[in-house]
Amino acid sequence: MIHVTLPDGTVNEYAAGITCAEVITDALGKKHGCLAAKVNGDEYDMSHVLDMNCSVEGIRSDSEEGIHILRHSAAHLLAQAVMELYPGALPTIGPAIDRGFYYDFAMEPIAESDLKTIEKKMKELARRNFTVERVELSEEDLREHFVNNPYKIEIIDDKLEDGDGSTIYKQGEWYDLCLGPHVPNTSRLMFTKLTSVSPAYWRGDQDREQLVRIYGLVEPTKDALRETLHRMEEAKKRDHRKLGKDLQLFHIDEEVGQGLILWTPRGAVIRQELQDFISHHLRRQGYKQVFTPHIGKLDLYRKSGHFPYYQESQYPPLVERDLMKKLADEGCTCGELSNLMKTGEIEGYMLKPMNCPHHIKIYASQSRSYRNLPLRLAEFGTVYRWEQSGEISGMTRVRGFTQDDAHLFVTEDQIAEEVLGCIELVQIIFDKLGMTDYRVRVGLRDPDSDKYVGDPARWDKAEEACRAAAASLGVPWAEEEGEAAFYGPKIDFVVKDVIGREWQLGTVQVDYNLPERFDLTYMGSDGEHHRPVMIHRAPFGSMERFCGVLIEHFAGKFPTWLTPTQCHIITLGERHEAYATKVAHALREHDIRVEVDATDAHIKKKIKTYRKLQPAYMVILGDGEMETNTVSLRARNGDQVADLPLDEFIKLLRHEIDEKTSQPSLVAPPE
């Protein structure tokens, strides 16, 4: 007999050889809703046999672990379906991921339209309710089972110690190399949806075979699946690319170029408000504003190390006209031109891929003493990077963007305090905008690598400063070894977009390298020359990406201070035009953004038209308002307030704008 401890603390006695399933059914009844079990904290199949004293806990399909198992099992079901439909395909790997699962196959590319057929096959296989069986095999047997699949053999070669066996999971005739655990039978996998197909490289290595990756979703119940799909639909409505068009915030034009954002008037308002907001805080924190040009000589970037090393991700250099002509006359080929630029034999200019070299030159333009430090130079600096064409997306990944950049030149002792200051700035901004759903990544050096520049003792200190700063935020943060830049540790702020992709926004990076390369110095109190340390920081990352994320964050419903139209005045009839003009003037006198429609169109129609642009308020003016010098307001959700005295309205609205409250609240308190 063995003793099994259940989660509620009761201890039951069973005959050795009982399975997890039997224990859980005994404890919770037949409808226990569990897919697998935890035995002494480790995950096992339901069929796992217990032969000694232990604790057993069911893993429900709606728990985090349960959904993970469900996804992993659904990946197996997908592979089984694909193998039946495409006998020549070779399954490789198929894990559960954050939002579902995928499986990679070595096979001829398939189209998205083929997913329906595969999905149907999966349903059919699920319905046939195969038992999912775990089989332990010796290494020899394993290799025998996968003799026709070099991918699986490669995994066996890599993951298994010589002589070790492992397990396969079988459902029907089909089986896969896997550690498990899995659902007990395929009927658990009825509610799946294949979402997309795309290529992926074997083991993520661009130089290796390209595989076909199929993505899918799975949920324990029909309702849960429907809800998930609905949520995804809803999220798509908030996509900044769609809202950017609907709200007329930005435009990308084929003829201008890929990944180049045209900020339209309404979008420009948002960007300007954000820039004003951040500029205000920069002044408070003692930053100095600078302006620098969009290009710089190749020599500058040779010195900084960005050319030719990062050439691939830059626009090609600009070469002076006379030189170009001379080289052309001499019959110089493009390849030769490129080589001449690399070796420095000819000079050219580059669109700046970052602002640091320019700011460094400002630092170096005078002799500096410790009394001048920290020197904090800030600029909304526009940079250009040659992103791969397939990677460009909306406002979040572009080829020209404006960083809310700054470079701090500090002494070694000032690093900790200044990093903290940078972090505080990020926090002020995120707090004001109600952005709470972000994660913080502290990039540290990989202790086993020698690619890092600078003295390890100084690194330790800088890393400790970054850690302490991240910890001070009060949000989740994670250290990631090997994620530091080669020149110093960093802190990144990462948010997710509506479809779950992660984007890096703000960043704070400590840099020992550039001051060295540019031989920057300051005079210390000891009368000696010392090397300053640089801190690069951009709390928003870039205005483009940040605004893109912000559009999705607010679903286009911006707080009053940010929204392009704060008041849209609508008249009931033509005779109210004069009053509308008067109200508009009064509002504009108080620096409130107003638009007016005094045409004779029906009020319903006007409301329908302008609500799409999400003004903070629609101001309705008719006979009543005109006679009593009042306004009536309509909020975005349709709520109304009637006959608010005009001066009272202005006062309240001005207050709302100045306070930068999260949402318009003059009609009803925000939800």
Added chain:
RNA sequence: GCCACUGUGGCUUAGCUGGUAGAGCAUCUGAUUCGUAAUCAGAAGGUCGGGAGUUCGAAUCUCCCCAGUGGCUCCA
């Protein structure tokens, strides 16, 4: 850059196996003056992402290019 898919007037979109495009919204004109999510009538607007080809004839077939979407790779 790689693979699949997509690309029709400002927006959304119909157009099956090839025979030179239909519609709704928006726009303009006229009528209506009607208190909060589609008043009526009329007009104008596209040669179908660009180019080449097959064909008597292509938005519909082929090829090349451009752009977008999804993912991979990359991201100082």
